[in-house]
Amino acid sequence: GAVVSQHPSRVICKSGTSVKIECRSLDFQATTMFWYRQFPKQSLMLMATSNEGSKATYEQGVEKDKFLINHASLTLSTLTVTSAHPEDSSFYICSAKSSGLAGGLGTDTQYFGPGTRLTVL
Amino acid sequence: GQSLEQPSEVTAVEGAIVQINCTYQTSGFYGLSWYQQHDGGAPTFLSYNALDGLEETGRFSSFLSRSDSYGYLLLQELQMKDSASYFCAVRDSGTYKYIFGTGTRLKVLA
Numbered sequence: 001g002a003v004v005s006q007h008p009s010r011v012i013c014k015s016g017t018s019v020k021i022e023c024r025s026l027d028f029q030a031t032t033m034f035w036y037r038q039f040p041k042q043s044l045m046l047m048a049t050s051n052e053g054s055k056a057t058y059e060q061g062v063e064k065d066k067f068l069i070n071h072a073s074l075t076l077s078t079l080t081v082t083s084a085h086p087e088d089s090s091f092y093i094c095s096a097k098s099s100g101l102a103g104g105l106g107t108d109t110q111y112f113g114p115g116t117r118l119t120v121l
Numbered sequence: 122g123q124s125l126e127q128p129s130e131v132t133a134v135e136g137a138i139v140q141i142n143c144t145y146q147t148s149g150f151y152g153l154s155w156y157q158q159h160d161g162g163a164p165t166f167l168s169y170n171a172l173d174g175l176e177e178t179g180r181f182s183s184f185l186s187r188s189d190s191y192g193y194l195l196l197q198e199l200q201m202k203d204s205a206s207y208f209c210a211v212r213d214s215g216t217y218k219y220i221f222g223t224g225t226r227l228k229v230l231a
Contacts, residue, residue, distance in 0.1 A: 109154075109166055
């Protein structure tokens, strides 16, 4: 149990285009999902916290108009990178917080999606 | 500011025991987690300590000392497949945000 999927796994796009990444919790409901960005050989940097039915909370320095987050249901959050540029190329990872009903690992476990590698040419 | 410091790299041989330390400075604390990440993959959960002491899960153990703002991950009977990056993470007590450590790259040699 406690599986999180992401789609697509890889995407290559031209500069100026928009890219949408989906994050789904497959076998549990996630009222809270997180979006991270990770550059090569660096740690995960939290971009925003996505709450179902409300606006996302963005971390300092993250442009909310550039990284649009929608959490329309208890199992789906989307991140749209608008007008992507080469500096947006990165590994984007989502995670969902277990409510304690899945996985038997308690209430403080994040389950990560497999990540999306974005390359902007 | 909030920070979690880890050694950048650790090297050990198969069968050995290795300890990866994590010292944290955060405004809130709700427990220390450890994650493993292989190159190109996503982090996978290893362990979680909410209280002081040692938690053991198979070959992996994790320790926490809240008074020292310190924890470590202990990997025993190292295998080649353990070569990966390991991150500690602290959950902020006021929100559900997680702050990740700088990460430790473990290399296991034959």
